[in-house]
Amino acid sequence: MIHFTFLTTDYLLFLVLTLLAICLCVSFRSQQFSVSWRQMLTKPLAMSSLVVLCFYITIGLLDSIHFRVPTAQGHHSIKVYSFFDKVIGESTTEKTYSAPLATHAYNKVSRLTPDGRIVRFYSALKHIPGHVLASHGHYVLDVVFTFLKASMWALFLWLALLLIWVKLSPHVTVKKFIRGDLPLAWRSFWITLGIMLLMIFMAHGMSGNYHVLGTNKIGHDVFYECLKGIRTALLIGSLTTLFMLPFAVLLGTMAGYFGGIVDDVIQYIYTTLSSIPGVLLIAAAILSIQVYIDNHPETFSSLASRADARLITLCLILGVTSWTNLCRVLRAETLKLRELDFIQASKALGAGHGRIIWSHIVPNLVHIILITAVLDFSHLILAEAVLTYVGVGVDPTTFSWGNMIDSARLEFAREPIVWWPLLGAFSFMFIFVLSVNLFADALRDAFDPRTRFGG
Amino acid sequence: MLGYILRRLLYAMPVLIGVNLITFLLFFSVNTPDDMARSQLGAKYVTQNAIEHWKQQHGYDKPLFFNQESVGTGKITETLFYTKSVSMFAFHFGRSDGGRNIGHDIVQRMWPSLALAAPVLLLGLLTNIILAIVIVFFRGSYLETGGLILCIILMSISSLFYIIFGQYFIGRVMQLTPISGFSGGWHGIKFLILPVVIGVIGGIGTGIRWYRTLFLEEINKDYVRTARAKGLSQMRVLFVHVLKNAMIPILTGVVVIIPSLFLGSLIMESFFGIPGLGSYTIDAIRTQDFAIVRSMVFLGAVLYIAGLILTDISYTFVDPRVRLK
Numbered sequence: 001m002i003h004f005t006f007l008t009t010d011y012l013l014f015l016v017l018t019l020l021a022i023c024l025c026v027s028f029r030s031q032q033f034s035v036s037w038r039q040m041l042t043k044p045l046a047m048s049s050l051v052v053l054c055f056y057i058t059i060g061l062l063d064s065i066h067f068r069v070p071t072a073q074g075h076h077s078i079k080v081y082s083f084f085d086k087v088i089g090e091s092t093t094e095k096t097y098s099a100p101l102a103t104h105a106y107n108k109v110s111r112l113t114p115d116g117r118i119v120r121f122y123s124a125l126k127h128i129p130g131h132v133l134a135s136h137g138h139y140v141l142d143v144v145f146t147f148l149k150a151s152m153w154a155l156f157l158w159l160a161l162l163l164i165w166v167k168l169s170p171h172v173t174v175k176k177f178i179r180g181d182l183p184l185a186w187r188s189f190w191i192t193l194g195i196m197l198l199m200i201f202m203a204h205g206m207s208g209n210y211h212v213l214g215t216n217k218i219g220h221d222v223f224y225e226c227l228k229g230i231r232t233a234l235l236i237g238s239l240t241t242l243f244m245l246p247f248a249v250l251l252g253t254m255a256g257y258f259g260g261i262v263d264d265v266i267q268y269i270y271t272t273l274s275s276i277p278g279v280l281l282i283a284a285a286i287l288s289i290q291v292y293i294d295n296h297p298e299t300f301s302s303l304a305s306r307a308d309a310r311l312i313t314l315c316l317i318l319g320v321t322s323w324t325n326l327c328r329v330l331r332a333e334t335l336k337l338r339e340l341d342f343i344q345a346s347k348a349l350g351a352g353h354g355r356i357i358w359s360h361i362v363p364n365l366v367h368i369i370l371i372t373a374v375l376d377f378s379h380l381i382l383a384e385a386v387l388t389y390v391g392v393g394v395d396p397t398t399f400s401w402g403n404m405i406d407s408a409r410l411e412f413a414r415e416p417i418v419w420w421p422l423l424g425a426f427s428f429m430f431i432f433v434l435s436v437n438l439f440a441d442a443l444r445d446a447f448d449p450r451t452r453f454g455g
Numbered sequence: 456m457l458g459y460i461l462r463r464l465l466y467a468m469p470v471l472i473g474v475n476l477i478t479f480l481l482f483f484s485v486n487t488p489d490d491m492a493r494s495q496l497g498a499k500y501v502t503q504n505a506i507e508h509w510k511q512q513h514g515y516d517k518p519l520f521f522n523q524e525s526v527g528t529g530k531i532t533e534t535l536f537y538t539k540s541v542s543m544f545a546f547h548f549g550r551s552d553g554g555r556n557i558g559h560d561i562v563q564r565m566w567p568s569l570a571l572a573a574p575v576l577l578l579g580l581l582t583n584i585i586l587a588i589v590i591v592f593f594r595g596s597y598l599e600t601g602g603l604i605l606c607i608i609l610m611s612i613s614s615l616f617y618i619i620f621g622q623y624f625i626g627r628v629m630q631l632t633p634i635s636g637f638s639g640g641w642h643g644i645k646f647l648i649l650p651v652v653i654g655v656i657g658g659i660g661t662g663i664r665w666y667r668t669l670f671l672e673e674i675n676k677d678y679v680r681t682a683r684a685k686g687l688s689q690m691r692v693l694f695v696h697v698l699k700n701a702m703i704p705i706l707t708g709v710v711v712i713i714p715s716l717f718l719g720s721l722i723m724e725s726f727f728g729i730p731g732l733g734s735y736t737i738d739a740i741r742t743q744d745f746a747i748v749r750s751m752v753f754l755g756a757v758l759y760i761a762g763l764i765l766t767d768i769s770y771t772f773v774d775p776r777v778r779l780k
Contacts, residue, residue, distance in 0.1 A: 045604075272473035277755035279721055283740045284481045284748055291743075295493065378611070385613050390721055391741050405615055412619060413627075426616050434611035441607060 002067045005080055007308045009235050010064045016238040017061070033366075036446045044188035046442030049435035051192040056432055059227060060234035062087060066304075080304050088207070088227070092127035094219035097411075100420050101210045103128050103139055129209055142209060150205035154198040162190055214420040216404075217411065226424045228399035233432060236315060236384050236394075237377040243319030244376075248326035249369060253357050255327070256334025266331070270324040278321040279390065285317040286310070286392040307395035314387070314394060318380060326372045330365055337361050367447035374440040378433045385429065401425040456771075460764065467760045474756040475543065482745050548750040551739070557750050560735060567637055568719030568731030571647060575654035576716060580709065582655060583662030588693050590663065591670045602663075609660030618726045621653040635728035650727045654720070669704050673697045703774050710766040714758035718751070 027033035040046050065083035097106035104122035113119055124133050131138060166172050172182065180187045203223065206212045213222035255266035273281075293299075293306055300306040337343060338361075346356055387393035388402025389409075396403060408421035492509040542549065548557035590602045626634035632649040673679065674697060682692045719733030728734075732751070739747035770777040 268469065268473070272470050272477070275470055275756040275759040276474055276477070276752055277715070277718065277759070280736065280748060280752045280755055283736075284478060284752060287740065287743055287745070287748070288481050382613050385615055386722055389615060390737055405613075405619075409615075409619055412623060417623075422619065426613060429613055430611055430616075433613075434608060437607045437611050441603075 002069055004067045007066055009308050009311055010066060012239055013064050013235055016242050040442050040446035041184045043442050044185045045438050047185040047188045048192040049438040051189055052435040055196055056230055060231045063231040094125050094215045096217055096219050097418055098125055098211060098215045100214040103133055146205045150201040154201040158194045158197050213424040216421050222421050222424045225399055225404055226428045229401040232394060232398055232400040233381045237380045239315035240318040240380050241373050243316055244323040248323040252327040252330030253334050253361055256331040257338055257357055270327050274324040281321055282317050283392040289313045303397055307398045310395045322376055329368060333365055334361055337364055370447060371444050374443055378436040381433050401429045463764045478749055478752045482749055543753045551744050551746045557747055564730055564732045564735050565717040567729050568733060569716055571650055571729055572716040572719055574651045579655045579658045584666050587663045587666035587670060590667055592693055606660045606663050614657045617653050617657045625649055637729045650723050654723060669701045670697055673701050706769050706773055707766055710769045711762040714761040718755055
């Protein structure tokens, strides 16, 4: 019987996504926002980035369902597995480096032959099945065959889904679809989906016999580590937003709306916090919590929970350093809104402060909050790598692109160079951040009143 | 004007005190000096004696806020808060946990930081503004759309990527510049070219988009229409009239970071081996030298506040409508 052990970050991630889903549902119902969403999804780039983001989020979610499996002795394993690990299956660990799709190790090893000579040769990888190793011809054939099989499956599935969709939706015909003559950018949706499906099937097919992105110094599969990094990036972005938004919105609107002493106090708080260089505040907090974790081993039972505690602290402190900017913008905007006629009118009608802020001011700030939150999300993913390099990012045992880059950057200087861990981490990060940025850009065009009405 | 500056300096005091309290609480309450000593000496198998000795050596053997055993003013001054935190207001940073004189180190290391950060800022500003104006000039064309998408792509690339691949291709494969290192004087320039170029390229994406929004806001104003109606060329309107007026928001963004240039860039300096304050801070973080990190936090806050005050003063120079009282 498997034993579910959810980490704190798992709960928080599900909380964030539930909140996000609720917000989306509410905003689709409202007249004002549904028009904006619709307008946004007519843009091909926005649609494509949305599809990519959905894939990333799905992988992150699958990776957030943790459990322990029973061992032979009847206990539960110490190692915590995620649902995602079980889906893709465990990969063989090699001795050390191997290049992407290689059959043999990257470096020669020495072995003593029975007649006393030392021979140096490239050892075969454990993961590669015997029939591929037989000759170079077999290898090429296998790669091409796997490639073709994966493409066929992807194409087949894609076409099936597409046809079902065309049949089921009332106003869609094949002709309209090919011409791109549809209200939303469905064509780019299906093209992106096709590319993603192709990638997934290829990665899956290739992973059976090869290491798609090679292995790193300790022989771990780089592709697997890249995929595991998605959850960490997603967590850092979303948890920080979760911690930051309430403070920024509440304090920002209060400072702008009430003015006077409330404004002074709030301004003092955010000036003080923003005058501390962000990286140093994060460093200070992470160093302190690390010393605390090291000196209180009894509080943190497993390695995973220690890494988890550090991750949450990192998100908290990133939230502390990043709410001040949004708060300042919201305060300035509230100051303007406060003087407008409709606020004065509702005041005259006897509405309370809370009601005015919640139902008159906040709806007019939503576009700022939304755009800032999504843009910050992409900054946070990039910041994780830099912070981890500095040594104040996520725990070294956590799978993250920052950790991969940090450990692989020296390998880039060796001869012959090992480029695949860096390439893997950077490309996964790049695609994620790029789609978030493109999404944010489309969001701004659709929601910001200044650009919405021909600015 | 002088009165205004004085008042701003007075306003800065509570902020600095706040910064000081936050760092003090972070460093001394979350983990006690005992914890600090333990992690400095190696976490396990440390005797209480060794801890006491380390604390005494580094001046951590005092109570936090109030010293019962002292007499007179000593009750306040013979405390950790006074010796480690309040003394920073007089820029007495004391000695690092490794035994070095922090104040001396800071004075020595801020010049290399400046030698890297100042050219990055100036060249970056120049390229970003010119490219942003060019994009605004071609607004409504495919060049604008293409340029903006290129900006988003540049924005989405990690700064670590620029550094690592820049070092590899320009420094190692093409061998145009040294990969890393630093030397003073004019000979040092060859070491600075690569980091400056990478710094400028790394900031282009965000920079162009930011300046473009500033210019677009100006371009819809009445004076632009008047200038165009008078028959001035689009070029002249953009580079003379719009640029001059957009200077005000540009200045706010720039002046505020000028003092912080002394702090340098954390990752650039450590990748390129430049002995500035950025690499100093990174080394301190890696060796868990709390005294240095604390000093840098305080210094950073002081420089940021100086930047805010400078911004307000610079307003009066570029915008005659602003009067400081």
